[in-house]
Amino acid sequence: MGVEGIGASVVRKEDRRFITGKGRYVDDIKLQGMTYAQFVRSPHAHAKVKSIDTAAAMKMPGVVGVLTGKEIVDDKVGNLICGWAITSKDGSPMKMGAWPAMAPETVRFVGQAVAVVIAETKNQARDAAEAVVVNYEELPAAADIRAAIKPGAPQLHPEAPGNVIYDWTIGEEAATDAAFKSAANVVSLDITNNRLVPNAMEPRAAIAEYNEAEEHFTLYTTSQNPHVARLVLSAFYNIAPEHKLRVVAPDVGGGFGSKIFIYPEEMVALWASKKVRRPVKWTGDRSEAFLTDAHGRDHLTKAEMAFDKDNKVTALRVKTYANLGAYMSLFSSSVPTYLYATLLSGQYNIPNIFAEVISVYTNTVPVDAYRGAGRPEASFVVERLMETAARQLKVDPGELRRKNFITQFPHQTPVIMAYDVGDFGASLDAAMKAIDYAGFPARKAKAKSEGKLRGIGLSCYIEACGIAPSKAVGSLGAGVGLWESAEVRVNPVGTIEILTGSHSHGQGHETTFAQLVADRLGIPISQVQIVHGDTDKVQFGMGTYGSRSAAVGMSAIFKAMEKVEAKAKKIAAHQLEASEGDIVIENGEFKVTGTDKSIALPMVALAAYTAHNLPDGMEPGLKEGAFYDPTNFTFPAGAYICELEVDSGTGKTSFVNFVAADDFGRLINPMIVEGQVHGGLAQGIGQALLEGAVYDSSGQLVTASFMDYTMPRADDLPSFKLNHTTTLCPGNPLGVKGCGEAGAIGASAAVINAITDAIGNNKLEMPATPDRVWHAIHG
Amino acid sequence: MYETIYHRPSSVDEAAALFAKGSEAKYLSGGHTLIPVMKQRLASPSDVIDLGKIKELIGIDVSVDAVTIKAATTHYDVAMNGPAQKAIPALAHLASLIGDPAVRHRGTIGGSIANNDPAADYPSAVLALGATVKTNKRSISADDFFKGLFTTALADGEIITQVSFPIPAKAGYSKFPHPASRFALTGVFVVKTKSGDVRVAATGASQSGVMRVPAIEAALKANWSAGALDSVKISADGLMSDLHGSSDYRANLIKVMAQRAVTAAG
Numbered sequence A: 001m002g003v004e005g006i007g008a009s010v011v012r013k014e015d016r017r018f019i020t021g022k023g024r025y026v027d028d029i030k031l032q033g034m035t036y037a038q039f040v041r042s043p044h045a046h047a048k049v050k051s052i053d054t055a056a057a058m059k060m061p062g063v064v065g066v067l068t069g070k071e072i073v074d075d076k077v078g079n080l081i082c083g084w085a086i087t088s089k090d091g092s093p094m095k096m097g098a099w100p101a102m103a104p105e106t107v108r109f110v111g112q113a114v115a116v117v118i119a120e121t122k123n124q125a126r127d128a129a130e131a132v133v134v135n136y137e138e139l140p141a142a143a144d145i146r147a148a149i150k151p152g153a154p155q156l157h158p159e160a161p162g163n164v165i166y167d168w169t170i171g172e173e174a175a176t177d178a179a180f181k182s183a184a185n186v187v188s189l190d191i192t193n194n195r196l197v198p199n200a201m202e203p204r205a206a207i208a209e210y211n212e213a214e215e216h217f218t219l220y221t222t223s224q225n226p227h228v229a230r231l232v233l234s235a236f237y238n239i240a241p242e243h244k245l246r247v248v249a250p251d252v253g254g255g256f257g258s259k260i261f262i263y264p265e266e267m268v269a270l271w272a273s274k275k276v277r278r279p280v281k282w283t284g285d286r287s288e289a290f291l292t293d294a295h296g297r298d299h300l301t302k303a304e305m306a307f308d309k310d311n312k313v314t315a316l317r318v319k320t321y322a323n324l325g326a327y328m329s330l331f332s333s334s335v336p337t338y339l340y341a342t343l344l345s346g347q348y349n350i351p352n353i354f355a356e357v358i359s360v361y362t363n364t365v366p367v368d369a370y371r372g373a374g375r376p377e378a379s380f381v382v383e384r385l386m387e388t389a390a391r392q393l394k395v396d397p398g399e400l401r402r403k404n405f406i407t408q409f410p411h412q413t414p415v416i417m418a419y420d421v422g423d424f425g426a427s428l429d430a431a432m433k434a435i436d437y438a439g440f441p442a443r444k445a446k447a448k449s450e451g452k453l454r455g456i457g458l459s460c461y462i463e464a465c466g467i468a469p470s471k472a473v474g475s476l477g478a479g480v481g482l483w484e485s486a487e488v489r490v491n492p493v494g495t496i497e498i499l500t501g502s503h504s505h506g507q508g509h510e511t512t513f514a515q516l517v518a519d520r521l522g523i524p525i526s527q528v529q530i531v532h533g534d535t536d537k538v539q540f541g542m543g544t545y546g547s548r549s550a551a552v553g554m555s556a557i558f559k560a561m562e563k564v565e566a567k568a569k570k571i572a573a574h575q576l577e578a579s580e581g582d583i584v585i586e587n588g589e590f591k592v593t594g595t596d597k598s599i600a601l602p603m604v605a606l607a608a609y610t611a612h613n614l615p616d617g618m619e620p621g622l623k624e625g626a627f628y629d630p631t632n633f634t635f636p637a638g639a640y641i642c643e644l645e646v647d648s649g650t651g652k653t654s655f656v657n658f659v660a661a662d663d664f665g666r667l668i669n670p671m672i673v674e675g676q677v678h679g680g681l682a683q684g685i686g687q688a689l690l691e692g693a694v695y696d697s698s699g700q701l702v703t704a705s706f707m708d709y710t711m712p713r714a715d716d717l718p719s720f721k722l723n724h725t726t727t728l729c730p731g732n733p734l735g736v737k738g739c740g741e742a743g744a745i746g747a748s749a750a751v752i753n754a755i756t757d758a759i760g761n762n763k764l765e766m767p768a769t770p771d772r773v774w775h776a777i778h779g
Numbered sequence B: 001m002y003e004t005i006y007h008r009p010s011s012v013d014e015a016a017a018l019f020a021k022g023s024e025a026k027y028l029s030g031g032h033t034l035i036p037v038m039k040q041r042l043a044s045p046s047d048v049i050d051l052g053k054i055k056e057l058i059g060i061d062v063s064v065d066a067v068t069i070k071a072a073t074t075h076y077d078v079a080m081n082g083p084a085q086k087a088i089p090a091l092a093h094l095a096s097l098i099g100d101p102a103v104r105h106r107g108t109i110g111g112s113i114a115n116n117d118p119a120a121d122y123p124s125a126v127l128a129l130g131a132t133v134k135t136n137k138r139s140i141s142a143d144d145f146f147k148g149l150f151t152t153a154l155a156d157g158e159i160i161t162q163v164s165f166p167i168p169a170k171a172g173y174s175k176f177p178h179p180a181s182r183f184a185l186t187g188v189f190v191v192k193t194k195s196g197d198v199r200v201a202a203t204g205a206s207q208s209g210v211m212r213v214p215a216i217e218a219a220l221k222a223n224w225s226a227g228a229l230d231s232v233k234i235s236a237d238g239l240m241s242d243l244h245g246s247s248d249y250r251a252n253l254i255k256v257m258a259q260r261a262v263t264a265a266g
């Protein structure tokens, strides 16, 4: 592996700039003549916009322009799109209501923009925004799923009667029903998967610049996928053609999915920059982030699991209502369907699965992918059922899981996914050993004697990552292919630039991607520069989400490296007068095996660019590109076990221990993997114990700041004990599976299983706040 | 934030004079309540008069009878003050539980009690210890000072100069932090005075701000022990109910925190 190659815990290259305050985020960028945008947002969850009076605002100091929803519609800027078409069980297409970037007629959630003020300074823009007079006629609101599906509920969009976007099913209903009829035991649960606010550290921001002479736009924005942003902005929103729009996503401070989507604010900034002929900057504040970033999760589910007399699972039946908010965000439709129901088999051999998912509109901000996206919800359903079943059937929860584990691979589940490889028993063994599972009953008894309620909870999760084989997702309704691209440029002096379509917003690509190159060529990572996040520099790529950058992004680099190496070997062989087949690459040198003849990489590179002495017919230069389209999803899986104590006086949960045993395939940089797992676990534990976005019945966001929305803090979390078991992914050349979302997917069930074990009562919803736990104990 | 005029007076009198001149002036101490609401444009004072640098408002005096904390003394200074820790450990402990290090290094006792947030920690100590709040005009006893949510006996422009806490025989503070804000979801301060009186105050719980808890006072007066509270019933009537704590949960917390405070007091 070498000191900086694959498998080495190399310190992150990017951290020097981040921890010394030298990162360059969108808000750090200042352009000549830049103006500032402030949005005028609806205070109502549902209302008609009767009139907007901008006259007073226009006269305020420093105001450059005040633009409204009517103008953006008049200018034929397209409505926001949803990129994944879902078909209902009756064959009808999903029912999508129009989402203009600023509302010309109707607002449907608190915080929706109706107008924008552009001014010389941010404060002037804020002052003038307060002077815009909007006359609303309030309408009744449906603020959650139950309110939206009630007969006579307020209607959000005429296109979607009853607020139902689609009623979609997967699996065999008749066979599943039959299996339930003949079951020896049935376990059932009603589950609320709580709504979450992503809360990336850096709020969203955009700067748009229009060059009149060139008719060219530049957009600096907080994006996880700048090329997708450019494609959508040009192909659907009619603002600028692709070749006249450069999108730059510089340093981005976290995304967790929320920065995949193209939001109204960046559309408006682009459009406005041409209207006012000045660069326009918008930087969201934390309140705007709470109100307008796409939220995550928000399911209501009824789930049942059937067992035969030997405690083997025979069937799973799930009915889920998913809240998609007031409008369909870019990938919202796919999250509760293809990213959720396809994972309902968990780690288990379940012959029959049937799931129905009904997605509904509510007067809340749109809901879309958030770390894990559908898979945490699926894993929570399966692992809560398993734990509940073990208690009901009076068997050890570990044993019940083991009895039902899939052990033969590949394994085709009844819900599309074909698991390629795994060893679920090995992960569970490792986790049990790490937490001394066998010793738990004695620890519980001891705690009891001290008046404490102690519990243990398991969660054996699986996820589908490496999103995704383009053909497969295309057949399921995706509007895009999900391959990745790479270009390897060897400079004339032998240093290397990797241009990747992936985008790092905290993941550490500048380090891990360089490690791959270092590994293959035997050069230090300091010789490698990773270039990403600029559509003018990098070839079209699909960006980063769904734990895809190692499995898909690095595989593209791998393929491009193979091409570069093949050409370089030809040049080296020519220079060394040896046979190409005898050339090996070691420590940055091209060597003729079995001899002391060698030529260093810089000399090979120089030869490629001077082109004075290349093999006949060879083109000069040393630069190759590749596109990699995966053949399957990857399937990271693992076992999490949580041991905790509950204070029966206050309902407060304290961790005793939390262990993880993950199988991510090959690890490129174990330290970075650990960081990813820690962050994921924090978010999974956050969902279980702390976080929950709550709207009141009128559609006001009650948890609109950190005073009410509990973000996990370091002292809320245990010190994690991480372990790895490894089965190499056969689907990609590196054998990697992805590690970015696992913690968020697996942790919440482990925590809730442990609390319900401790209190001996299964009636507990997330977030399991002290208040809720205390009520679960005391009624 | 709207535009405002910032003043840095060097004496209490100068501050009061500046206040009288401003059309809608506000005092600024640690700024940890005022600045956030100004940034959210929920407050728009014409003048901001900074008390934080006035020397006569900073410092802690400990005598045989009382701990006197001047108004612009930070929570950190109270938490770390040796003589104060020794005289009323529960008070220093309370200060150490406020917010986070950044908050404790800026926020002040004067700002906290002038603001009288129903979930703030200090008001429980002021009330339970029977402290005296001294202003540039008069002295106000704790029982007369707190007047409900964010309301105090302070007149417009009146400046708190110091708070004087009688040293008790025993005192304890137990706080159950609000999961998100880390203010008190419920905090209870229990005191046994040198004359044998018992005073108990709860913060974070009541809809009308910090309050005495007579049921607990009576039980502890009869028997100063955590166990003495086992059979005490706290009514949920008039308690706050929100996302993080229903009124019955808060009623329970008043009792449980009181028990833990008694245990801590010894």
Ligand SMILES: Cc1cc2nc3c(=O)[nH]c(=O)nc-3n(C[C@H](O)[C@H](O)[C@H](O)COP(=O)(O)OP(=O)(O)OC[C@H]3O[C@@H](n4cnc5c(N)ncnc54)[C@H](O)[C@@H]3O)c2cc1C
Residues within 6 Å of the ligand: B026, B027, B028, B029, B030, B031, B032, B033, B034, B035, B051, B071, B072, B097, B098, B099, B100, B103, B106, B107, B108, B109, B110, B111, B112, B114, B115, B117, B119, B120, B121, B122, B154, B158, B159, B160, B161, B181, B182, B183, B184
């Ligand atoms: C993140 C965060 C967490 C916090 N957590 C807690 C917590 O756990 N517990 C807790 O109790 N508090 C908490 N606080 C509040 C903190 O203790 C503040 O310091 C306190 O509420 C106000 O004190 P200040 O000195 O900052 O006052 P300022 O914000 O400067 O002023 C507050 C108000 O008091 C007035 N005022 C200030 N000084 C005087 C005076 N001498 N005379 C008359 N009027 C005056 C001001 O005009 C203003 O109206 C928290 C605050 C933050 C930002």
